[in-house]
Amino acid sequence: MSPILGNLHAMQFNFQLPLARIAQSAYDWKAIALGLTAASSVFETLILIKQLPNYSKPAPPPSLKDHFPPDTYAKSQSYGRAKALFTLAKGAWGVLEGGLSLYFDLFAWSWGAAAGVLTYFGYGGDREIAQSIIFAGILTLISTVTALPWDYYYAFVLEEAHGFNKMTRLTFVTDLLKSFLVGAAFGVPFLAAFLGIIRHFGQSFVYYLMGFLLAFQLILVVLYPLVIQPLFNKLTPLEVGSSLRTRIEGLASRLRFPLKHLYQIDGSKRSSHSNAYFYGLPWSKHIVIFDTLIAQSSDEEVEAVLAHELGHWSMSHPTKLLLINQVHVFLLLSSFPPFLTSRTFLPSFGFPALPADAPFTRTAPILPTFLLFQLLLQPIEHVMQFAMNAVTRAFEYQADAFAVGLGGDFRQRLADALTKLHVKNLSTLHVDWLYSAYHYSHPTLPERLKAMDKLEAKKDEKKEL
Numbered sequence: 001m002s003p004i005l006g007n008l009h010a011m012q013f014n015f016q017l018p019l020a021r022i023a024q025s026a027y028d029w030k031a032i033a034l035g036l037t038a039a040s041s042v043f044e045t046l047i048l049i050k051q052l053p054n055y056s057k058p059a060p061p062p063s064l065k066d067h068f069p070p071d072t073y074a075k076s077q078s079y080g081r082a083k084a085l086f087t088l089a090k091g092a093w094g095v096l097e098g099g100l101s102l103y104f105d106l107f108a109w110s111w112g113a114a115a116g117v118l119t120y121f122g123y124g125g126d127r128e129i130a131q132s133i134i135f136a137g138i139l140t141l142i143s144t145v146t147a148l149p150w151d152y153y154y155a156f157v158l159e160e161a162h163g164f165n166k167m168t169r170l171t172f173v174t175d176l177l178k179s180f181l182v183g184a185a186f187g188v189p190f191l192a193a194f195l196g197i198i199r200h201f202g203q204s205f206v207y208y209l210m211g212f213l214l215a216f217q218l219i220l221v222v223l224y225p226l227v228i229q230p231l232f233n234k235l236t237p238l239e240v241g242s243s244l245r246t247r248i249e250g251l252a253s254r255l256r257f258p259l260k261h262l263y264q265i266d267g268s269k270r271s272s273h274s275n276a277y278f279y280g281l282p283w284s285k286h287i288v289i290f291d292t293l294i295a296q297s298s299d300e301e302v303e304a305v306l307a308h309e310l311g312h313w314s315m316s317h318p319t320k321l322l323l324i325n326q327v328h329v330f331l332l333l334s335s336f337p338p339f340l341t342s343r344t345f346l347p348s349f350g351f352p353a354l355p356a357d358a359p360f361t362r363t364a365p366i367l368p369t370f371l372l373f374q375l376l377l378q379p380i381e382h383v384m385q386f387a388m389n390a391v392t393r394a395f396e397y398q399a400d401a402f403a404v405g406l407g408g409d410f411r412q413r414l415a416d417a418l419t420k421l422h423v424k425n426l427s428t429l430h431v432d433w434l435y436s437a438y439h440y441s442h443p444t445l446p447e448r449l450k451a452m453d454k455l456e457a458k459k460d461e462k463k464e465l
């Protein structure tokens with residue numbers, strides 16, 4: 001075993017031992033999961049309530065005053081308030097739904113129902129993977145149905161009222177069906193492999209599973225633009241020779257960005273919110289620009305937005321995020337095995353206990369254990385969210401600095417573009433610090449403008465020396 005793997009292994013062992021003791025204890029796991037779900041909801045609600053008064057402030061922040069005339073400001077405040085209240089109501093529903101399904105042992109019921117389906121079709125014996133797939137199907141169906149009224153309200157009432165919804169009801173329904181099919185096409189083999197690896201490798205599954213997860217993500221990067229995205233959106237190559245295309249190609253070649261495809265996407269089919277992004281393998285990248293962004297901004301501004309995006313690429317931000325994510329997944333998966341062999345965990349949620357003479361290595365059903373185990377991690381996940389937002393914000397500042405560093409009038413163009421997008425999207429203007437730290441992966445616009453001004457001031461200082 002390599003020294004790195006050896007160290008990881010020792011570390012894993014160190015925290016699995018106390019965890020094993022905890023997992024075997026006769027705690028009331030169901031009460032703990034219910035308590036953590038409730039506590040987590042109270043925490044999120046308090047953060048949101050702390051933010052609410054910001055939607056009643058009478059005037060925009062000084063730095064954005066010129067861009068928000070009174071009626072635009074009023075629209076932005078009312079849009080922000082509507083979204084916050086929606087989140088509040090949906091959160092309350094979520095905790096009620098989660099609480100009820102725990103209280104009434106929905107997981108155990110679905111697990112039994114999945115076994116019933118198998119028996120009905122004449123398949124008996126131990127078919128954990130097939131049973132898990134049906135189990136996951138039942139849970140997905142339930143959560144899709146209960147989420148439906150919320151999704152419908154969000155698109156056709158909330159977004160509609162503020163002028164952002166461009167989706168027809170037909171698109172809404174076909175999107176739902178397509179997502180379900182895509183989810184099944186990728187989810188079923190994924191789940192089968194995921195469970196197969198854990199079953200096959202026993203307690204030492206973690207490394208194999210991580211290798212598989214990484215490979216699966218890479219496959220998705222390749223397949224997403226080829227197979228999935230065309231189902232939902234139309235990508236049109238930007239017209240060769242158009243001034244915007246020439247500009248972006250110039251920028252890419254100046255930065256040695258391996259631009260392979262440059263598309264415009266019909267985001268306007270669903271919403272008038274705007275965006276741009278890149279993705280792909282290291283040697284072949286795609287840039288995708290929303291038609292709404294092109295319609296709302298000048299060519300110079302779109303170029304500045306892409307300069308920021310290519311800053312992320314140049315500083316390997318996606319790779320760094322992927323690495324952080326791997327560590328997160330490693331810790332998650334490593335703390336899971338003790339619960340698989342626990343004799344108290346699943347029975348607490350209404351599952352039948354393993355027979356008393358079952359060998360110690362006999363594991364509980366993997367998927368229900370994994371899903372319920374994650375409920376215990378909610379407090380850690382909240383902390384993780386603060387930490388991840390801190391990282392992505394630092395990346396945003398770096399990408400802005402990268403664009404500004406390209407010289408010329410890039411700073412002005414980026415500032416104009418971001419401000420314009422903020423106005424068009426009616427983005428929130430006053431943000432509570434705690435709300436921002438928990439919910440915002442990006443710094444607020446005034447924060448970004450201030451940081452860019454500082455960079456410019458520094459540059460001027462250097463010139464004078």
Ligand SMILES: [Zn+2]
Pocket residue numbers: 308309312395396399
């Ligand atoms: Zn960014």
